[in-house]
Amino acid sequence: MPRHQNYIPHGVIPAVLLPFFEDLSIDEVSFRAHLCDVTATEGISAITINAHSTEVASCTFEEQKRVLEITQDEVGAKTPIVNGIYAEGSLEAARLARMATDGGASALLVFPPGPLTMGQRPEMVIEHFRRIAEASGLPLIAFQYPLAGGQGYPLATLLKLIEAVPSVRAIKDWCNNPPLHERQIRTLQALNPPVNVLTTHSAWLFPSLALGCNGLLSGSGSVIAPLQAALFRAVKADDLATARALHDRISATADVFYADPPVDMHNRMKEALVLLGKLPRAVVRPPLVKVTDAEIARIRVALMRAGLLPADARKLKAASG
Numbered sequence: 553m554p555r556h557q558n559y560i561p562h563g564v565i566p567a568v569l570l571p572f573f574e575d576l577s578i579d580e581v582s583f584r585a586h587l588c589d590v591t592a593t594e595g596i597s598a599i600t601i602n603a604h605s606t607e608v609a610s611c612t613f614e615e616q617k618r619v620l621e622i623t624q625d626e627v628g629a630k631t632p633i634v635n636g637i638y639a640e641g642s643l644e645a646a647r648l649a650r651m652a653t654d655g656g657a658s659a660l661l662v663f664p665p666g667p668l669t670m671g672q673r674p675e676m677v678i679e680h681f682r683r684i685a686e687a688s689g690l691p692l693i694a695f696q697y698p699l700a701g702g703q704g705y706p707l708a709t710l711l712k713l714i715e716a717v718p719s720v721r722a723i724k725d726w727c728n729n730p731p732l733h734e735r736q737i738r739t740l741q742a743l744n745p746p747v748n749v750l751t752t753h754s755a756w757l758f759p760s761l762a763l764g765c766n767g768l769l770s771g772s773g774s775v776i777a778p779l780q781a782a783l784f785r786a787v788k789a790d791d792l793a794t795a796r797a798l799h800d801r802i803s804a805t806a807d808v809f810y811a812d813p814p815v816d817m818h819n820r821m822k823e824a825l826v827l828l829g830k831l832p833r834a835v836v837r838p839p840l841v842k843v844t845d846a847e848i849a850r851i852r853v854a855l856m857r858a859g860l861l862p863a864d865a866r867k868l869k870a871a872s873g
Contacts, residue, residue: 556598556632559658561693561722562748562766563597564781565634566590566773569822570606570619572835578615582831584626589830590774591627595781597767599627602652603636603661605771605818610837616648620655632658634693634769640666642680646687653688660684661693661724661769664703671702674709681717691721693750693769696736698728707736714740714747722748724769730756734763741766755810758799761787771817772809775824776802776858804857808850816843823848827855 568590571582591599601623602608602616611619623633635652637660639645649660665680681692694713697703704727705713714720723740727733733753740747741764748766751757761768761784773780779802786795809820820843822834827848834842855861 555656556658559632561659564784565598565769566777567600567603567605567771569774587626591631593777598632598634600634608638624656634659636661638663642683646683649684649688659691663695669702674712678716685717685719692719693722696723696725724750724752726752737764755806775821801858804854808854
């Protein structure tokens with residue numbers, strides 16, 4: 553299988569969506585088209601599959617393997633693939649890691665296991681990652697959840713993990729705490745070798761990137777990858793005026809994608825791609841259910857405000873009250 557050797561997670565990494573037919577089976581043709589659309593974006597460094605954005609919680613092991621096979625076949629020759637490792641237990645996580653490695657992934661995004669919601673010790677975190685690392689020599693990205701939910705890792709634990717499992721080369725930071733976010737950036741990216749902080753604070757992406765993140769990994773990249781790549785370039789170039797203008801456009805979409813309840817974020821992104829003519833339908837698997845017509849109307853207006861759909865002045869005026 554093609555693999556991009558020595559890939560270190562950095563830069564702009566969209567997490568793609570997974571289209572389904574009405575019978576909830578995977579729509580492989582639409583998925584291939586979506587992969588090609590996203591990876592045509594100038595300035596991305598990789599894409600992510602088998603994650604929240606592809607509704608991984610509802611996908612079997614065999615379906616996750618097939619998602620990787622399709623991705624590898626369609627875009628793997630030109631684009632590194634980050635494969636999610638989403639499992640309640642460490643043995644299954646290791647099995648997924650072996651599958652992803654054999655399938656040609658270039659890095660693994662490790663989700664925190666569910667039992668950590670009942671409490672954690674650093675030894676538990678290290679053991680989980682150690683088993684994944686033993687099953688795969690690929691670079692690992694630790695998905696950093698908010699600490700309040702129990703699945704986030706205190707900075708002291710992250711540092712112990714990085715020392716014990718050197719293949720941890722980045723974190724996908726969703727701590728949702730700006731002071732902690734900045735501290736993690738300063739601390740982890742100053743290590744030797746550095747551990748890159750990839751922000752997933754898509755609701756406040758510009759401020760997050762301005763703190764010095766070495767990349768971003770976001771499901772909204774399934775819809776707005778060109779805007780994200782342009783913002784990342786502008787921030788790196790200290791082009792504040794351009795960054796602010798892009799932030800205004802991105803914020804229009806973030807306000808609707810990341811509205812309450814957040815569980816519907818990728819559901820809304822599917823609806824956006826339907827409105828943009830890039831997906832034929834916005835089917836999601838239970839327990840997710842289709843969003844309301846009123847919410848779809850708000851998504852349409854947001855896409856207009858972001859400059860992604862032709863503006864309809866009447867809809868914009870009605871939406872603004």
